[in-house]
Amino acid sequence: MHFFNRQVVLRITALLCCIALYLPALCHAEDATAQAPLLIITDSQEQVHYRGILDSLHNRLGNDFSIRVLNAxxxxxxxRHLSKQPTGCVLSIGPLSFDAISQEPPAHCRLALLxxxxxxxxxxxxxxxxxSAIFINQPLERITRVARQTLKxxxxxxxxxxxxxxxxxxxxxxxxxxxxxxxxxxxSVVDTFRQAGRHADFIIALPDDEVYNRSNIKSILLTTYKAKVPLIGYSEALSRAxxxxxxxxxxxxxxxxxxEWLISNQQQPASQAASAFAAPPRYYRVAINAKVAHSLGTALRDDAVLAQGIREDSDE
Structure with a gap:
């Protein structure tokens, strides 16, 4: 009887030792697979531009982050969400979302898009x-480089x-x-652009809501068209327009x-989390409207077509 009890005690002791040995590894595996919370606040979930960003984020972050999307x-x-989840990252897409999150207490990390x-x-x-922010503004050096590559x-x-x-x-x-x-x-917006056209080979449009808005954009495009002065825009919509x-x-x-930034930030220890930054987009596309070039009579460089497509500037 005593021998039997001794065998039971030895087996239980061995089992406890195994549990103690593997428990840290099991806990580490659970931590490794835990998804970091990410709140995305967006101006719209339906418009094509916003939908494209959301789809890209879900495809790239779905395995590493627990994503919740709310409208601005x-x-x-x-x-309510931020009060229950004080840690994690908050990403805003669009100016309305940016304004909404700027009124909230600081979160672990914040990133603004659009x-x-x-x-x-x-x-x-x-x-x-x-x-942190990734601006819609393209660096002026990038824009002028494109202009030199396309315009004679x-x-x-x-x-x-x-x-x-x-x-x-x-x-x-x-x-x-x-x-x-x-x-x-x-x-007068019309007079201002007409005067600018007398001093320049082309006009660079910047994302300034006080100038380039729904009330002014048609007048701006018509004025530059009549003056035969090319406009370099900052969006696909401006290219089409x-x-x-x-x-x-x-x-x-x-x-x-x-x-890429969110994953990099998540992989660092909390004490070494990425500091706030504000930077231009790393990736960009160049679009040339050949019909507009023909209508304006603007001379393009022979290799202008090579300037089109997706590019990456990692050092800007």
């Missing part, structure tokens, strides 16, 4: 210091911006001349860059 108008639900430098600069300073005449450029545009504009080391005109309230060239980032590639 669901303010109460956004607040936001312009102009809109970001107007956010509360506390939010800007704690948030590209020595003088013009930029029209609102009075409160937050950054100083320059072409850096480029020898291209730059004419800058700031529009004040009450100024009448811009000769557009330099922009397609939604799936904006989602790709955001996913």
């Amino acid at each position: 108008g669901q303010r109460a639900e956004i607040t 936001i312009s430098k102009y809109r970001f600069a107007r956010a509360p300073a506390r939010y800007r210091q704690q948030s 005449r590209a020595r003088q450029a013009a930029i029209i911006i609102s009075r409160d545009w937050p950054e100083t504009l320059s072409f850096g080391s480029s020898d291209m001349d730059l004419y800058i005109k700031r529009i004040k309230p009450g100024d 009448g811009a000769l060239i557009s330099v922009y980032t397609p939604p799936q590639y904006l989602g790709k860059q955001a996913a």
Whole structure:
């Protein structure tokens, strides 16, 4: 009887030792497969551009993140979610979503997409210091490089911006001349663009809501068309509407860059989490509207077609 009890004790002891040996590994495996929480706030889940970003994020992050998507108008639900989930990342897509999340207490990490430098600069300073952003603005050096690769005449450029545009504009080391005109309230948009056309071989459009909005865009395109001055746009829509060239980032590639940052941030220890940054898109597409070039009589370089397509600038 005592021998039997001793055998039972030995077996139980051996079992407990095995459990103690493998328990840390099991816990580590559970942690490794745990999905990090990610709240995505978007201006729209239906519009093609927003849908493209969301699909790209789901495809690239679905295995590593527990994703929840809310619309910018669901303010109460956004607040409720963040109060229950104070850690994790929050990603906003669009200006309305950016405004909504900027009113909330700081989260572990924040990333804003489809936001312009102009809109970001107007956010509360506390939010800007704690948030990251991938701007829709393409670097001026990138735009002028594309202009030189496509236009036979590209020595003088013009930029029209609102009075409160937050950054100083320059072409850096480029020898291209730059004419800058700031529009004040009450100024005529048509007269401003007509005057700019007299000083430039082409006009660069920047994502400035005070200038390039639904009320002005038709007048701007018509004025530059009549003046035979090419417009370089910042979106696919502007290219279709009448811009000769557009330099922009397609939604799936904006989602790709955001996913790369989120995964990199997630893989780092909490004490070494990526610091806030604000940067231009890494990936971009160049689109040339050949019909507009023909209508304007604009001379393109023989190899201009080679400038089109997806590109990557990792050092900008």
